Amino acid sequence: MESSRSVRRTKEEKKLLRRQIKASHTLLKHEDITTVSHPTKHLVVSNGGLGNGVSRESLLEVLKEGGTVESLLTPPSKPYAFVSYSSIEAGQNAYTLLNGRTLQCQDQTMTLYFSYVVKVDCDRSVSCALPPGLSVLEDFVSLEEELQILKAVDWTPHADDVTAQKALKHRRVKHYGYEFRYDNNNVDKDKPLPGGLPVECDALLQRCLAGGHISVLPDQLTVNQYQSGQGIPPHVDTHSPFEDTILSLSLGAKTVMDFKHPDGRSVAVVLPERSLLVMKGESRYLWTHGITPRKFDVVPVSETGGSGVMTSDLSNLTLSRRDTRTSLTFRKIRHTPCNCAYPSVCDSQRPPSPPVVPVAEGDACRLESQYVHQVYEEISSHFSSTRHSPWPKVRDFLLSLPPGSFLADVGCGNGKYLGINPAVRAVGCDRSVNLVQICIERGYDAFVSDALSVPLRRGSCDACISIAVIHHFATQERRRAAVRELIRLIKVGGRALIYVWAMEQEYNNQKSKYLKEEASGSSREGGEELKTEENKAIQKEEHDRNMISDIRCTDDGLSNVTQPKIHVHTNRTAFLSQDLLVPWHLKGNMENKKGAASGCADIPVENAKQKPVFHRYYHVFQQGELEELCLGVKGVKVLRSYHDQGNWCVELEKTHGNFSIIAAGK
Ligand SMILES: O=C(O)CCC(=O)C(=O)O
Ligand SMILES: [Fe+2]
Numbered sequence: 191m192e193s194s195r196s197v198r199r200t201k202e203e204k205k206l207l208r209r210q211i212k213a214s215h216t217l218l219k220h221e222d223i224t225t226v227s228h229p230t231k232h233l234v235v236s237n238g239g240l241g242n243g244v245s246r247e248s249l250l251e252v253l254k255e256g257g258t259v260e261s262l263l264t265p266p267s268k269p270y271a272f273v274s275y276s277s278i279e280a281g282q283n284a285y286t287l288l289n290g291r292t293l294q295c296q297d298q299t300m301t302l303y304f305s306y307v308v309k310v311d312c313d314r315s316v317s318c319a320l321p322p323g324l325s326v327l328e329d330f331v332s333l334e335e336e337l338q339i340l341k342a343v344d345w346t347p348h349a350d351d352v353t354a355q356k357a358l359k360h361r362r363v364k365h366y367g368y369e370f371r372y373d374n375n376n377v378d379k380d381k382p383l384p385g386g387l388p389v390e391c392d393a394l395l396q397r398c399l400a401g402g403h404i405s406v407l408p409d410q411l412t413v414n415q416y417q418s419g420q421g422i423p424p425h426v427d428t429h430s431p432f433e434d435t436i437l438s439l440s441l442g443a444k445t446v447m448d449f450k451h452p453d454g455r456s457v458a459v460v461l462p463e464r465s466l467l468v469m470k471g472e473s474r475y476l477w478t479h480g481i482t483p484r485k486f487d488v489v490p491v492s493e494t495g496g497s498g499v500m501t502s503d504l505s506n507l508t509l510s511r512r513d514t515r516t517s518l519t520f521r522k523i524r525h526t527p528c529n530c531a532y533p534s535v536c537d538s539q540r541p542p543s544p545p546v547v548p549v550a551e552g553d554a555c556r557l558e559s560q561y562v563h564q565v566y567e568e569i570s571s572h573f574s575s576t577r578h579s580p581w582p583k584v585r586d587f588l589l590s591l592p593p594g595s596f597l598a599d600v601g602c603g604n605g606k607y608l609g610i611n612p613a614v615r616a617v618g619c620d621r622s623v624n625l626v627q628i629c630i631e632r633g634y635d636a637f638v639s640d641a642l643s644v645p646l647r648r649g650s651c652d653a654c655i656s657i658a659v660i661h662h663f664a665t666q667e668r669r670r671a672a673v674r675e676l677i678r679l680i681k682v683g684g685r686a687l688i689y690v691w692a693m694e695q696e697y698n699n700q701k702s703k704y705l706k707e708e709a710s711g712s713s714r715e716g717g718e719e720l721k722t723e724e725n726k727a728i729q730k731e732e733h734d735r736n737m738i739s740d741i742r743c744t745d746d747g748l749s750n751v752t753q754p755k756i757h758v759h760t761n762r763t764a765f766l767s768q769d770l771l772v773p774w775h776l777k778g779n780m781e782n783k784k785g786a787a788s789g790c791a792d793i794p795v796e797n798a799k800q801k802p803v804f805h806r807y808y809h810v811f812q813q814g815e816l817e818e819l820c821l822g823v824k825g826v827k828v829l830r831s832y833h834d835q836g837n838w839c840v841e842l843e844k845t846h847g848n849f850s851i852i853a854a855g856k
């Protein structure tokens with residue numbers, strides 16, 4: 191009996207030792223804390239940190255069993271604490287007695303492992319300095335004022351609300367003056383909300399003016415309400431919509447706000463209830479601020495309901511349960527671009543981040559306007575110089591039309607298909623004024639028109655072609671509307687030929703010309719670039735910028751409403767997504783350069799040789815997608831469907847008249 195018990199104990203001891211060794215390895219590897227095997231008076235307690243949810247008081251109670259505790263350091267958010275005993279003996283005693291001790295804290299059992307350290311590294315304390323430009327003014331509002339303001343914020347939704355209210359993933363928000371949009375982290379400056387800021391805030395804002403904290407009254411207010419456990423991801427309030435000073439009033443409960451400098455420095459600031467946080471200069475523009483979602487905060491022990499603002503003294507920290515906090519963030523709308531001293535984080539001083547795949551019609555129109563229409567206007571001359579050889583199968587289609595047929599080329603570009611069959615009467619239209627002008631100069635009939643509403647009579651055409659056009663529409667509804675419009679134009683029995691760019695650039699084991707084409711520098715939709723080192727560098731820059739933009743996308747709530755970003759495609763490579771921006775490197779005839787430099791197209795990046803790069807939006811089609819799109823249009827039959835040189839193509843016949851009339855709403 192006796193011997194078996196001792197074996198069991200040895201096993202337990204072995205297990206404890208293993209765990210303890212593992213804990214000291216973890217300390218060394220992740221925290222750079224070196225433990226020693228000889229007894230000292232200083233010990234590091236793994237799993238006994240505020241980061242494990244262990245409160246200072248409960249840990250201290252256990253530690254006292256070992257002997258007289260001289261100091262206890264509990265760094266915020268760390269999974270360990272440092273304890274120093276009055277003597278080596280006491281340290282040794284604690285080590286033997288307390289190793290493997292379990293501690294019950296917040297529904298969890300923590301096992302404490304002790305290791306000796308030569309000394310407690312005081313540099314592990316957090317920075318004591320507040321970020322430059324930051325201040326916390328305590329007791330800025332009285333208890334009565336606090337109640338009054340909290341009462342003024344009505345969270346019940348009203349149909350005729352003068353505020354904009356949202357339940358985000360991690361908190362609820364309400365905006366006054368202007369709505370802050372979490373999809374683009376910006377405000378619509380042209381769309382102020384009626385009603386302005388609540389009058390209940392007047393007195394405190396006047397005090398801010400009188401105290402010199404602000405020089406003009408704010409005109410935008412965001413009210414955030416955080417339940418215990420909720421927070422806000424680290425972010426910098428976008429520069430371009432708001433002026434320098436940002437105020438945030440904390441009501442109902444205190445919280446800890448984390449400030450981070452891009453170099454990694456981090457400062458946790460306690461915001462007591464009824465305090466006013468003032469962010470100016472560096473703290474407003476460069477440091478991120480955020481509230482970690484958690485139910486307990488690390489606060490100074492002496493902080494009794496409202497004094498300390500800094501978590502600087504590690505021997506003085508403990509946990510405090512979070513209650514519901516309502517914050518009022520006051521900002522002043524900015525009407526001129528930000529020219530702060532922090533260009534790396536300034537949206538006014540850097541190219542805009544890539545657009546997202548639109549859902550709403552309005553967003554799709556804006557995207558197409560910026561990334562299709564404006565770009566074609568800018569690149570028209572260079573684009574036209576690369577568009578001369580007709581694709582053989584399109585030519586065959588055109589030559590198959592009976593003499594005297596009336597043909598419309600919707601999205602005719604520079605008119606390269608308008609003269610293929612002299613026996614047909616061909617008319618072209620395009621969104622681009624400059625491209626239509628080129629057609630006219632070449633002696634073709636062409637007019638400016640949107641492909642969604644072509645000013646030709648229903649059933650007036652024997653045939654229509656739409657070559658490399660429909661992939662520029664940004665939603666499926668709009669792509670289908672484009673097919674419907676083509677069908678409206680043709681008579682019953684008439685034919686339409688549609689080409690769109692294919693996602694599959696390799697088909698039947700054959701690479702498309704677009705993938706194969708290396709240094710020709712011309713001739714294929716979307717492709718016109720040399721694989722020079724220079725271009726590779728540009729592509730890398732484009733790619734990197736995309737990555738940066740992704741990281742910069744900060745706010746939350748958002749994650750469930752945010753659409754995928756449209757990335758810049760690397761020319762001559764396989765498509766990685768269906769919605770993309772295809773770079774066009776303007777070269778050769780630079781008569782458009784002036785327009786390009788004006789930047790009204792998209793991100794015209796200047797490369798080393800000052801040649802602007804434009805980006806055209808494309809939705810590349812997957813196999814079967816084009817047919818399916820066409821079959822969603824009534825009164826249509828797919829005559830054939832094929833892959834041609836990296837495009838999906840269909841030839842359609844109109845079978846009925848009435849459906850399409852109704853469908854087109856004409
Ligand atoms: O709750 C706070 O005090 C800060 C809110 C905030 O940072 C924001 O809405 O941008
Ligand atoms: Fe903010």
Ligand SMILES: [Zn+2]
Pocket residue numbers: 429430475528529530531532535536537538
């Ligand atoms: Zn700025």
